[in-house]
Structures are given as C-alpha cells and as structure tokens.
Amino acid sequence: MRRIGLLAALAITSLALPALANPLFSDPPATATPRARMEVLHVPSGGVEINAVAYLAAGPGPHPTIVICHGLPGNEKNLDLAQALRRAGWNAISFNYRGSWGSPGAYRFAQNPDDARAVLAHLRRADVAARLGIDTGRIVLAGHSMGGWVTAMVAAEDKGLAGAILISAANMGLRGDASRAELVAMSAGNMEGLAGTSPTIMADEMIARAADFDARPRAASLARQPLLVLTSDDGLKPHTDPIAAAARAAGGQVSEAHQATDHSWSDARLALAERVYTWLQALPAKR
Numbered sequence: 001m002r003r004i005g006l007l008a009a010l011a012i013t014s015l016a017l018p019a020l021a022n023p024l025f026s027d028p029p030a031t032a033t034p035r036a037r038m039e040v041l042h043v044p045s046g047g048v049e050i051n052a053v054a055y056l057a058a059g060p061g062p063h064p065t066i067v068i069c070h071g072l073p074g075n076e077k078n079l080d081l082a083q084a085l086r087r088a089g090w091n092a093i094s095f096n097y098r099g100s101w102g103s104p105g106a107y108r109f110a111q112n113p114d115d116a117r118a119v120l121a122h123l124r125r126a127d128v129a130a131r132l133g134i135d136t137g138r139i140v141l142a143g144h145s146m147g148g149w150v151t152a153m154v155a156a157e158d159k160g161l162a163g164a165i166l167i168s169a170a171n172m173g174l175r176g177d178a179s180r181a182e183l184v185a186m187s188a189g190n191m192e193g194l195a196g197t198s199p200t201i202m203a204d205e206m207i208a209r210a211a212d213f214d215a216r217p218r219a220a221s222l223a224r225q226p227l228l229v230l231t232s233d234d235g236l237k238p239h240t241d242p243i244a245a246a247a248r249a250a251g252g253q254v255s256e257a258h259q260a261t262d263h264s265w266s267d268a269r270l271a272l273a274e275r276v277y278t279w280l281q282a283l284p285a286k287r
Contacts, residue, residue, distance in 0.1 A: 003209025023088040023143055024273050032058035033281065036086060039132065040063070043095065044141040045118035048104035052095035052119060053130055055086040061133030064140070064280070065091040065123065069116055071145025071170070076264045078144055078167075085151060085275040090280065091134060095119050099195045101214045109172055109205050109213065110147075116141065137285040138162045142276070145263065146170050149215055152243060154174075155225065156218035163283050165228045165276060170262050171239040173214025175206060183207065219243040223252030228279045230272070231256070234263035253280055 028036055034056075058062045070077045074096065078175055082092035091102035097115045116137030122128055124136050140163040148169020155164035161273030175183065183203035191199070206213070219242065229244045231237040237258070246253040257275055261268040 004034060006111070009035050009068065009284040024084040025270075026087060026278055027057035028087065033060065034058070034133075039139050041093075041095075041117075041122070043119050043122045045115045046098055048098060050095060050103040050118070051097055051101070051114055052093060054134060055094070055217075057086050057091050059089070061091075062129070063089060063091045063133050063137040063285075064138035064167050065093065065132075065134045066140045066142055067093045067095070067116070067119055067123070069112075069141070069147030070094070070096070070100075070148040071147045073191050074147075075190060075193070075249060076144060080272055081276065085277060085280070088277055091132065092169055093119065093123065099197060101193045107194040108197065109202070109286070110209060112146070112150045116143075116150050116154045117158070120154070120160075124160070135285070136160070136171075138283065140165065140280060140283070142167065144168060146172060148240070149173075149213070152215040152222065153218065155227075156215070156221040159224060160286060161225045163226045163280070164222060165230070165279070166240055167230045167272070167276075168232045168234055168236055168265070169229075169240050169243075171213075171215045171243070171269075172206065173212070173216070174239055175210060180204075180207060182238070194256045196247035216242050216246065219246035220250035222247040223250035226253040226256070226279075226283060228276070229256045231258045232261050232263060232265060232268075233259075236263070 016186050036058040037056050039054045042049040043052050068078050085092050098105030098111045100205040123134055129136050141151050141161055142165035144167040144211050148166040151164050151171045155161055184199045185197035187202040227247050229240050258266050265272045
C-alpha cells in the first residue's frame with residue numbers, strides 16, 4: 001500500500017511540474033515587448049512593388065530572420081513554418097514574385113531570383129532592419145520547390161547570407177526528356193495565381209533559358225554559407241543531389257535529410273519545422 005501511495009504521489013508531483021516547452025509550438029508571453037506582430041511590406045523590384053509579409057518575433061531583437069521563397073505557383077507558402085519559427089524567436093518573411101498572388105507585373109521565371117534579391121536588399125536597409133528588428137548578420141534564405149531553385153541561384157552569389165535551405169527543390173534548368181507539349185501541359189495546371197503569363201510562355205521560357213536556369217554550374221559557390229538540403233518522395237532528389245555534392249566538394253558545410261512524405265510535406269509539417277529549426281540554431285552570424 002505504501003508503494004501505491006508513493007507512486008500516486010509521484011504521479012501528482014509530475015503533473016504539477018511544468019513541461020519543457022518546445023519553442024516552435026509555444027506562444028510567447030503576452031508581456032513581451034514588443035509583442036509578436038505582423039507587418040505588410042511593399043518591396044521595390046523591377047519597377048513595381050511586390051507584396052510581402054513580415055512575421056515578427058516577440059521581444060526587442062534584433063532577431064535572426066528567414067526569408068521563404070514559395071514554389072510554382074505557390075499554393076504551399078509554408079506559412080505554418082513561418083509562424084513556428086517566429087514563435088521560436090526568428091522573424092520570417094514571405095513574399096510573392098512579380099505577377100504572382102497579387103504582386104504587380106507579369107510572371108516570368110527569370111524574374112523570380114531578382115525579386116528574392118530585392119527582398120534581401122530591402123531587409124538590409126538600415127531603416128527597415130531597425131524597424132523590423134532584423135539582425136542583418138543572421139539572414140537565411142529558404143525555398144520550397146521552385147523556390148528552392150530561386151534560393152540556390154541567389155545564395156550562390158550573395159556573400160551576406162548566414163545560410164541557405166532547399167526544401168524539395170526543383171532545378172528549373174532541368175527539363176529531362178519532357179517535350180514542349182509536356183511542359184505546356186505541366187504549366188497549365190493550378191496556375192490561377194499567376195498573371196501576365198500562359199502555359200506556352202512558361203514552357204518556351206524554360207526551353208529557351210534552360211542553360212541559364214541550371215543551378216548546377218553555380219553549386220560550388222553555395223559553399224560560402226552552410227547549406228541544408230531536405231528531400232522528399234517527389235522524385236526531385238536527383239535535382240538537388242548534384243548541387244549538394246558540388247557544394248560539399250568545394251568545402252561547404254552541407255547537411256542533408258530525406259523525409260518519406262509528399263512534395264508539400266503534407267503529413268510531416270511538424271517534422272519540417274523541427275528539422276529547419278534545429279539546423280538554424282547551430283548557425284553562426286555572418287559578419
């Protein structure tokens with residue numbers, strides 16, 4: 001009986017002890033100053049102002065910041081990842097390329113890396129960084145699907161990034177054996193969020209600019225910052241394997257992980273947040 005009483009007491013005590021909170025899934029205290037907040041941004045790029053949203057972490061900062069590039073067309077914008085990282089103390093920036101999801105202009109693949117560069121330049125402005133609480137020495141660029149290609153293209157030349165993340169990335173310079181008709185058909189589906197383009201325009205751009213769009217020749221330059229490459233069961237691993245291998249061969253710090261899930265990580269969203277956050281926490285500042 002004494003043993004049963006002891007076990008009961010231990011159980012009650014354990015219930016009374018606060019659980020160790022996972023910062024990804026624990027709201028910040030309401031007493032934080034400033035409180036977590038959201039700010040709409042209009043970023044100059046290519047003669048227009050593209051739409052962006054800043055998810056700003058609680059506390060005085062400055063905070064490390066991640067910029068997330070969405071894919072094609074961008075139905076999955078990884079906003080849950082942005083929210084989770086904000087809870088964990090990171091600012092997270094989401095933006096829409098020209099001609100996508102309400103941003104002005106006509107959509108073209110070639111413009112997407114330029115738009116990401118414009119967002120980074122905007123966030124590094126002293127007045128913007130001060131207003132948003134951004135640690136400009138700890139800015140990470142991440143991208144999903146086609147956004148992973150955008151990330152690889154931009155990170156290969158940006159010397160100020162603290163890191164880069166490719167999530168189920170597609171290399172837009174690889175068309176494989178796809179014919180023009182197949183590329184047109186691929187470009188016809190679920191593209192309602194894009195303006196000023198068409199399936200034939202997108203297909204013809206991929207064909208005409210294949211060499212320019214190939215991230216592999218630039219991959220060695222990704223060695224200048226730590227690189228996280230996450231793949232899934234979507235058939236795109238061959239797109240990123242050579243990129244990771246080239247960065248590693250050039251002396252880069254490359255981390256790779258595979259998740260048995262679909263292209264959008266539909267049943268592994270918490271795993272995605274945990275993988276990304278764990279990697280981010282080990283990054284040094286880039287000065």
